[in-house]
Amino acid sequence: MSTYNGARFLREQIDSVLGQTYRYIELVITDDGSTDGTIDIINDYVKGDTRVKLYQNPQNLGFVRNFEKAIYLCTGDYIALCDQDDIWEPDKLQQLVNNIGDNILIYHDSQLFNEEGLMVKVSDVFNMYEGDSPLALLFYNCLSGHAFMFDKKLATYLKQNGPFDPAFYHDWWIAFVAASYGSIKYLDKVLVQYRQHMNSKTDLIRIRGEMDNSGHPRYFHKSLPWLKKCYTVKGKYQQFIGKLIYLLEHKTWLNSFILLYHLLSKVSTTNYIDQKSAISKLNFLRKASFYKVPQVNSR
Template identity: 40%
Template sequence: MIVQAKESLQLQLVSIVVATYNGERFLREQLDSIVNQTYPNLEIVIVDDASNDGTIAILERYAASYPNICVYKAEKNLGYIKNFQKGLLLCKGDYIALSDQDDIWLPEKISILMKEKGEHAMVYCNSELIGADGESLGIKLTDLKNLLDFWTPLNYVVGGTASGHAMLVKREVIEQSLPLPVIVTHDYWIGFVSTLFSPIKFVDEVLVLYRQHGGNVIGVNSGGTKATRKKKITKESRNEIIRERMKMMYEKCPDSLPEIKKVFYSLHKSYQNFSLRHNFTRMIIFFRYRKEITAYKKRKELRRWLFCMKMFFKIE
């Protein structure tokens, strides 16, 4: 037993960031699944975004029972991205995992991801969808999305499918991801930054029960469509957000990746307007790097070609 205790102390610290907001309905199940993780060296950082239901009372009870739980309460609502950022800034771990308030983690999640991480900056797992009452929907995320080892930042030109609830990320990646931009989801940005360090590793094992219900901030339905609560915006406003996203990615890409940075620069320039020259440039880049750019899409080759052709007329 003494030897096991010494081995546990040598394990790298993993920080789990739990972002909460009016989550009393499902919160206990998620917290139980986190405190019962088999990985022994955990700190659990919970940041509440000014809840006005029974969430705080639940958090305080868990914090009183588990010494590795720290609860931080916002005085005003920050929004889920900035609330996650607050939690990330408070972490001390060598590796960081992100947690929503309404899922259920399988007991071996952190242990398996730590075992599989190798030298990768990020590792992530498969998930199974469950309903509001915890019943299995018989669907894995791999049935809906193309989950794989992402090997280049170009995999994130228009999308990525590594979900935040499934991630385990090196602390250095998180440090380079901050401050989190608010025009993209936090997991999209962290995934992109991870590819600047190393390929992302996918572990094809269900380690999260991913709950779908009417209150999801981000979720998927049975058809695989992202269900986000977004305000309707005009086409031009949408295009401005897309242009800003591409600019951020180009600026973030380091000079140590000259070919990839050149691609992002060309895309950034071609996104500025819909001139004939820019339209051709954009479409040609998408065709040339279609394997990388469309890797996240669960589509056959013909549909990937059609997607690239559309880039002559639009930005994505």
């Protein structure tokens, strides 16, 4: 769990973790310099439950590096990321452990909710992915950190591929590395109540809106730093990603069309589950537009 000034909802989140039907857990909490009573709340749990371990950062790392630190402090066979303000269903971990099989990472559906009353499943917003192609995650990601659990060997691969870059979402990076070294499984069950905040950097509805523009050539050029980060992974398709980078760095309209051709020929959509129909997308937009949907900044 990564925490930073999360006192308001923290007890509800911690209680939902410690109340899991799967009992063999440790709760590793890395705090990033909270000043609002978060530490006092966590220490109450540390005193009463040996499964809870608190690590305080001497200086603020930001949420990406804070999650990275927490991952490497975990000692279990599987690692599940946890936000500071969501609510886990009691059988979340048991369901994931039972279904991960030989996959390196498994993730599930979630119910989004906010203070204005919006309630919608992540699968209503995103096409969910299952498979072992990192190319499918180059310009599109449906895996949220709060929803996945991975084999501890993925932590080794992450460390081998260098530090997390704060410029990119930690869960996008973890998902890409996972697909580069193993396979990803999707579990079609809602196992987390995921709280969306005003001005949140991890607002999934806003992120989906940005990704809807990912087919436009200008979007590819904005993605160049991300592609260069992905290219550092010595896994499947590294050479292909290098070709994409070359096409983007030598910007012409012809290269843009070549780039699109390469992507369409290489990246199969058959591993995306529940492709959203036009009607389902309209239903989602109708639902979402009824509320004042939050915008961007701080989690």
